[in-house]
Amino acid sequence: MPSRSKADSSQSRSDAPPHVLESYPDQPIYSCLKCCATIALQDELISKAFSGRDGPGFLIHIATNVRLGKKEDRALMTGVHSVADVYCLGCNERIGWFYHKAADVSQKYKEGKYLLEKERLVKENMWTLDGDESW
Ligand SMILES: [Zn+2]
Numbered sequence: 001m002p003s004r005s006k007a008d009s010s011q012s013r014s015d016a017p018p019h020v021l022e023s024y025p026d027q028p029i030y031s032c033l034k035c036c037a038t039i040a041l042q043d044e045l046i047s048k049a050f051s052g053r054d055g056p057g058f059l060i061h062i063a064t065n066v067r068l069g070k071k072e073d074r075a076l077m078t079g080v081h082s083v084a085d086v087y088c089l090g091c092n093e094r095i096g097w098f099y100h101k102a103a104d105v106s107q108k109y110k111e112g113k114y115l116l117e118k119e120r121l122v123k124e125n126m127w128t129l130d131g132d133e134s135w
Contacts, residue, residue, distance in 0.1 A: 028125040030058075030116070037065040037090035039121060040114070051077060052096060052117035063114040065089045068098050079104040086114060095120040 028042040040060045050057040069085035074097075076083075082101035085094050096116035102108050 028123055030060075030121045031124050032065075032088045032090055032093065032095065033120050033122045034093050035088060035090035036122075037088055039063055039065060039088070039095065039116065042123070046113065048118075050115055052115060052119075054117060054119060056118040057096060057115045058118060058121075059110065060114045060116055063096075063098075063116065066095070066114075069094075071100055078102075078107050081107065081110070083115075086116070088120075093120060 029038050030040045030042065030045075031038055040058075040063050044061040044063075046059040046061060048056070048058055050059050063086065065088065066086045067089055069087060071082060071084045073080055074083050080103045081099055082103075083097045083099055086096045086098050087093065088095050096114055099110040099113050099115065102110055
């Protein structure tokens, strides 16, 4: 019964709870300030020199444990962008936005990236307690 064994293997794969990342023990991560869900690896950080809605923001390649809100055109400091708000899956807090499209050619590098509000995140350095406050 080959089809039976196939079903069994797919069942065992579903044991892992949804939306929970495997742990990354060897690198710092950014977590949701409110619910501590893992949002991004520090490795995915592109730039800290961005502005969020309420303060400094990070441009990040890939965010996890998030969902996107409705896509809309928004006039940002660098021009009109097609964006969607980004919400934490754990606590539903808005933590930034996702760049679908940038109108200005010079802003195209942001497309498909995430802008996360610094003050919604907490950096967790898994290894060291070196007092790094400079992030
Ligand atoms: Zn959260």
